[in-house]
Amino acid sequence: MEPRPRSFYGLAVFFGLFLLFLYGPTLTIGILSFQGPGGGLTFPMQGVSLHWFYDLFQQQAVGDIWGSFRRSFVLGLMVMVVTVVVSVMGGLAFRRRFPGSNILFYLIITSLVIPSILVSLGVGLIFSQSGLPVHWATSGFGSQLTWTLPFGLLIMFAVFNRFDKSYEEAARDLGATPWQTLRHVVIPIIAPSLIGVALFGFTLSYDEFARTLLTAGSYNTLPLEIFGMTTNVTTPVLYALGTLTTLFSLLIIGAFLFITWWSTRRKAKRGSDAGKGLL
Structure with missing residues (x-):
């Protein structure tokens, strides 16, 4: 086995420092x-305990932690569902060129480069000037969709760009209707990508701050609540909240990855069983 060049070790150290920075x-x-019960917000630590995690579940003098968590969770689910549905519909629509498709594409992508705080301000003004309530489930929901939908659509564009149309042609030759082809052929094939779009939609919504800042109304989502607590809470309970929300995000990502693995394995098994049946 040939020895590794010195550049390898230099790059390995640089990569390790990058991970540490990240x-x-x-x-x-x-x-x-x-931290222990007498600990503060900085090092050195004063003991080791679960005190601040326990304290997190007690009545807090400032803020509405669990209410904001529920709002962020519900909002994330709403954004996830709409992002998946609209992304699939958009991906199917863009499989064929139509008048104005290029303009529409660039309009979709433009929302990614506009500063998020300006989008939040614009959506909030539209709702308030129209006499509509500025609320996390209405204006906040619409503002977050301007962030998640472009990502979902870009994923679907890439998926359908590589999609083999012969599967659809075979289904139509066998007498399948367009709806049956979509349900039994297209959707099962692109299912792993749909899970990826759903993950993007939920996670981007769950921790979105700037686009929710001026559109959430009187009730905070979890990122807004955490930001507000930084000016009032001076104990490690804030860190305990950050740790739990990070673990929750990792749990969600792990669940989506498991669903992707399970669906891929199930599809491979069904294909293997079908092949054995033909034999």
Whole structure:
């Protein structure tokens, strides 16, 4: 086995420093959340305990942590469902060129480059000037869709660009209607990508701050609540909240990855069983 060049070790050290820079703040918050009862917001730690996690579930003098968590969770689910449905519909529509398709595409992508705070301000003004309530489930929902939909559509564009149309042609030759072809052929094939779009939609919504800042109305989502707590809470309970929300995000990502693995394995097994049946 040939020895590795010196450049390999240099790049390995650089990559390790990059990972430390990327995840160091999160690890620091996770460590400090295990401070003892007399601990503060900085090092050195004063004991190790679960005191602040226990305190997090008690009545807080400031804020509405669990109410904001429920709002963020519900809003994330709403954004996820709409992002998946609209992304699939948009991906199917863009499989064929139509008048104005290029303009529409660039209009969709433009929302990604506009500063998020301006989008939040614009959506909030539209609702308030129209006499509509500025609320996390209406204006906040619409503002977050301007962030999640372009990502979902870009994924679907890539998926359908590589999609083999012969599967649809075979289904139509066998007498399948367009709806049956979509339901029994197209959707099962692109299912892993749909799970990816759903993950994008939920996670981008769950931790979105700027586009929700001026559109949430009187009730905060979890990112807004955490930001507000930074000016009032001076104990590691804030770190405990950050640790739990990070673990929750990782749990959601893990669940989506498991669903992707399970659906891929199930599809492979069904294909194998079908092949054995033909034999």
